[in-house]
Each structure stands twice: as structure tokens, then as C-alpha cells.
Amino acid sequence: MRVVLSTYGSRGDVQPMAGLAVRLRELGAEVRVCAPADEEFAKLLGGFGVELVPVGPSARALTTEAPPPSSLPERAAAVIACQFDAVIAAAEGCDAMVATGMMPAAAGGRSVAEKLGIRSVSVTFQQLTLPSLRRPPLAYQGRPFPPEVTDNRVLWDLDAQSIDALFGEALNTNRASIGLPPVDNVRDYVIGDRPWLATDPVLDPWQETPDLDVVQTGAWILPDQRPLPAELVSFLDAGEPPVYVGFGSMPMHGSKDAAQVAIEAVRAQGRRVLVGRGWADLGLIDDQDDCFAVGEVNHQALFGRVAAVVHHGGAGTTTTAARAGAPQVVVPQLADQPYWAHRVADLGIGAAHDGPTPAFASLSAALGTALTPETRARARAVAGEIRTDGATVAAKLLLEMIGRERPTASA
Template identity: 80%
Template sequence: MLLSTYGSRGDVEPLVGLAVRLRELGAEVRVCAPPDEDFARRLEGVGVPLVPVSRSARAWTKEAPPAAGLPQRAAEVIAGQFVALTEAAGGCDVLVATGMIPAAAGALSVAEMLGIQSVSVTFQQLTLPASHRRPLAYPGRPLPPEVTDNRTLWDLDAQNIDALFGEALNINRTAAGMAPVDNVRDYVIGDRPWLATDPVLDPWQETPDLAVVQTGAWLLPDERPLPADLVAFLDAGAPPVYVGFGSMPMHASTDVGQVAVEAVRAQGRRIVIGRGWADLALSDGRDDCFAVGEANHQALFSRVAAVVHHGGAGTTTTATRAGAPQVVVPQLADQPYWAGRVAELGIGAAHDGPTPTFESLSAALTTALTDETRARATAVSGTIRADGATVAAKLLLDAISRERPGVCA
């Protein structure tokens, strides 16, 4: 099987979990993802081959192109999918397509070209049309505030996606001898998309237009030990507050690390700073702070007083399952949604806006660090499913068996 994505760590990590479960069930698996060193190292650690596609996602993200450059960047991603996946998918029974829409569109087109089964998967539900909520807006293409009918807005969403990605997709499809696609969004979603999120953290409201398969989040128990110096820091005092923004470059706030340190210290807490793609660093040498790079978040989050993060689906799920109170400082895309879910569940606070100040972050931490929030976070952690990757793996193998009786991998 080929699992394909292009995006950040949050797009790659779920595929690690699915790949391991598929291998346990006897399937051969490859993962097609950006050639970033941390992605390659993570997959190598579980014995799954990485097929590199296009260029570094971290470099792509840090360049932060203007909205006008998005179609050109998408064209690069789609072309990369056609080149890498056409070879990598040879002999595969199923292709699983995830990641940003142009990457998924390219991957699904390769599967169509090669005549193999495909499954479209999303790690958040906000790109799935639903009449009860508005779609996300794309950079440079705001949704008209005067339009309140959600169905009209979803029609505009489809038009915006076609304008951004349709030409690049169809150039590659035509070159491969395939018919053009006239609705990129609906082509990617299909009529039976998979939603790889936890139903407690991310409840899907049934809609007559889509037969969504919610598998649960694709989690893999992380057995990696924490670095010895980090363990020594954790053991030396009360549980600290973790602050990290994952794959977000944090363009809007270059001093976010210092703001966070000051706000956490004001609460009388120690701090662990996750460097992430923003390269957050400590501004002084005081012994109440510790900076860490790549680390086992499952183990780390179970030992902290709270987690301050950007609201990526993976980080939110990991923190929730660890029972850690959260402060979500959303930057873009689906992150305000996850911030809202954390607040609605009573397991933390949603920061208002992407740029924290000492005052705003202090207020959010005050909420997150209460005994009530801690108790609620502990209670909700026990409801988060751990079998999503196994569910998905079995569904994929069942699909192969139906298509090719007697074949299980």
C-alpha cells in the first residue's frame, strides 16, 4: 500500500501510526511525504520506507508566499505527486491520499491513472461540506461577510479551490492522458471520505450529502525515551508548562517565546520550550526553563501542568489523551476550530487570536491551571479512542479482499 501526503508533521505522523498497524496485519507499506529530515527519521524509526516527494515542507512553510503565489506553489506540489507516486505506486493495491488539497488531488489522479483503489482521508472535518457551518477561507479569497447561507458559501468554496488548483491539476492530468476535473474539491473528497479524528474531540454531524467514515485518530504508542537531561529537569521540581507551536513558523510574533516564558513564570511555574519550526529559544540561562527539540509528546505531556500550543489536530489529540490542560493559540486554517473544541470540552482555554501578549496568555493560563480544568482534562482523556489506526488498517485490508478475493496484502 502507498500512503501519500504533503504537509507538516501533523500530516505525516498519522501515517506513521497507520503504516505500523498495516505492517502488523501483514501488508507491505510505503509512505510518500516531503523529504524533511525529521519525517525520514521518524519513519526509519518504525521501519517504514519513505518515498520523498517534492521539496522540504519546512522550507516551503518558512517562505510564507503571498496569497498570489499559492497557485504556483500548488502546481509544484501536484507535479511532484505525479512524478514520485507514479513510480512508488507500482504494484500497490490501495493508495491513501491525505494532506493539502492539491497534494491529495495529485495523488488520487495517479491512483486513477494506474487503475488502483484509493481512499481520501482528512485529519479535520472543516474541508468536508456541511450545511450547518461555513467553509474555511483561503488566503487572498475571503468569504463575503454579507452572505449567510452556508450552501452558497460552500459553492463559493468549490469555485475558489478550482481557481487556485484546477489549472495545475488539469495540466498534469492532460499530460498523462486523463480527462480534466471540473470540481477539484468534490473530486478529492469523493462520496465516502474518511475522517481520521476522535469522535469525542471532533464529533461529526451526519449530512445527507456525504457518507463519512470516522475511524478515530491514527495514533501510535510512542516508546521513545525522553532525553536524559529533560527527564532530570522534570524530576527536579513541580510539573512545568510546555510551550511549543509545532510546524508553525510564527511569522506574526517573533518574541512569542519570551512572552510565553514571562507569562508562565508569573504563574509560578517552570517552563519547557519546544523549539519547533519557529526555532523558539530561551532568552536567559535561568534554571526554571528547558528547551527541547524533537521529543516524545505522549510521554512529555503526561508530565506537565499544561500544554500551550498552536492547535494542530495531532497536538490537540495528544494533549487531550494525555490529560493535560491546554491553552490553544491558533494561527491559521483549522486551528481556531480545535481551540474552540478544547474550550467547549472544558479541558483548557482558547486564546483569542494568533499573537499572545503577556496579559492575554496570562489570562488563558489562569483558566487552564485550575483544579477544575485539570479534573475535566483527566476525565476526558479516558474517553479518547486509541484504536483509530487499527480500525483504518482493517478497513483497507477488507477493501482489498473484496476487490481481489484471497488477497490480504
């Protein structure tokens, strides 16, 4: 059996696909992953012997350029075109596709599968894009919902209209180029009849809704066996567990200020500091020996050795810290990150920082909560409840799906 996994986005969109790819290979499937042409993604997948088919420009460059919101439709059009250019060739002869990533990329992937007549499933790594009358949708940058509208059903209708306005023309132009009919509702086309939610049910409980049949598989965790660098181990061994500060794939414009505020706030708690450079390229502010900076390392091994994790609130980082039993301080920047911040606070495993810009006083208050013995005890208790079989569950479901009748290719 041959499977193609298609995504476009940050590391949080690519690493779970690597986790699924590893499990699929263990079950005998041939797998290739279509993802942005970033060197770190190629290295990540290559380390597990998984083929990367590069799609489009660097996701890091696209993220850190910080374009105005008005450029979103143009960028989306380029992403969709790249999907059609690269994924069609990669998916030829495959039995199934898993599509995820930013909405236009997933729409392109699903369209490719439709054209080739292969089964496809849509997956999301957070539930906020799945319509539910229990909560409002996320608003796209530069397209806020009318403040007077509070009915969730109306807001979800507006969400569909907004997505069509942003991505519909580009998607349907590309679909027409390969002989596919236009899509009337981009969001519902991407989600499909039975989407998968690849998140942990403790951290992200899905509440059943009559409007959508969602399969929650658990988070797709990629087991990481890499040893920590020797210099990092020496730093960890030299004193009490430090507080890790890193914002992953978030550019954190004004990152020098973010690093300074974070280091000073952690020091004020009497703790050492471990700075994760990330896409913001955070660095040290002086040469004191209570601070150390690292690049891309094994977070699964590292987070078990820190006093707390200060991060942006991506689904992957939140799950990894929770599995490690590390208290968290979430400084959410955008999209689903405020949701994860509130989940961390609601579960009692850390603190949600108020807003995206840390100040000394606000970050100190959040650290004061995260570093209490009560929070540490709660974080360790929740760690034992996190599922680790999500990628295996998804791999088995996908192979079962392949075993059913193959759909007919579009003419």
C-alpha cells in the same frame, strides 16, 4: 498486499500516516509512504522500518518562507507535479492508496491511483474541509468570502469555485500529461464518495449529513516508546511540573517575542517553563534555571508530566495533550486551529486564546483558566474517553476494501 500512503504537508499530515503504516504492517501488508523530503520525516518513518518515498521540496522550507498568498497557485502546481513524478513510480503494483495532505497533493495522489487503476480513499485529519450545511467552509488565505453571504450552501459553492480557481488548471494540465480527462470540481474529486475522517469522536464529533457518507475511524495515533532525553528528565524531576510551550510546525514569525511573552506569562503563574523549539525555533530568553528548551521529543511521554500545554492547535498536538490529560491553552494561527481551540474550551479541558498573537495579559488569562484544579480534573476525565484504536480500524477497513473487485486502469 501492497499499500501506498501519499501526503504532503507538515508533521501533522505525516505522523498519522506513520501510525496507519505501522498497523498495516502488523496486519501483513507491505507499505510505503510518499511524503515531503524532510529529514525529520525520514527519521520518523525509518524508526519504524517504514519506507519513505521523498516527494517534492522540504515542507518545512515551504512553510517557513512565508510567501504572499498570490504564490499559492504556483506552489500548488509544483506540488501536483511532484506527486505525478514520484507517486506514480511508488504506487506501481500497489493494491490501494490513501491520499491526504494539502488539497493539491491529495488531488495529485487520487489522480495517480485513477491512472493506475488502484483503489484509493481520501482522508482528512479535521472535518472543516468536508462540506456540511451545519457550518461554513474555511476561506483560503487571500480569498475571503463576501461578508454579505451567510447561506452555508452558497458558501460551500463558493468554496468549490475558489479551489478550482487555485488548483484546477495545474491539476488538469498534469492529468492531461498522463492521459486522464479533466476534473470539473477539484474539491469533490478529492473528497470522493466516502471520505475518511481520522479524528477522535469525542474531540471532533461528526454530525451525519445527507450530502456526504463520512467514515470516522478515530485518530491515527502512532505509539511512541522513545525515552525522554536524560537532561529533560533531570529538569522535570527538579521541581513542580512545568508548562510546556511549543507551536509545532507553525513558523510564528516574530518568534523571539512569542517566546518572551510566553515565558514571562508562565513565570507570572509561579510555574517553570519547558520550551519546544519547533519550526519557529523558539528559544530561552535568559539563563535562569526555571526554563529548559527541547527539540523533537516524545510528546506522549512528556505531556503526562507537565502542568499544561500551550500550543498552536494542530489536530495531532490537541489529541496528544487530551490523551495525556494535560490542560491546554490553544493559540490558533490558521486553518483548522481556531476550531480545535474552541473544541478545547467547549470540552472544559483548557482555554482558547483570542487570536494568533499572544500578549502577556491575554496569555496570562488563558493560563489562569487552564491551571485551575477544575480544568485539570476535567482534562483527566476526558483523557479516559479518547479512543486509541483509530489506526487499527482504518487499517482493517483498507484491507477489506482491497479484497473487493479491483477497478480498471485508465488507458
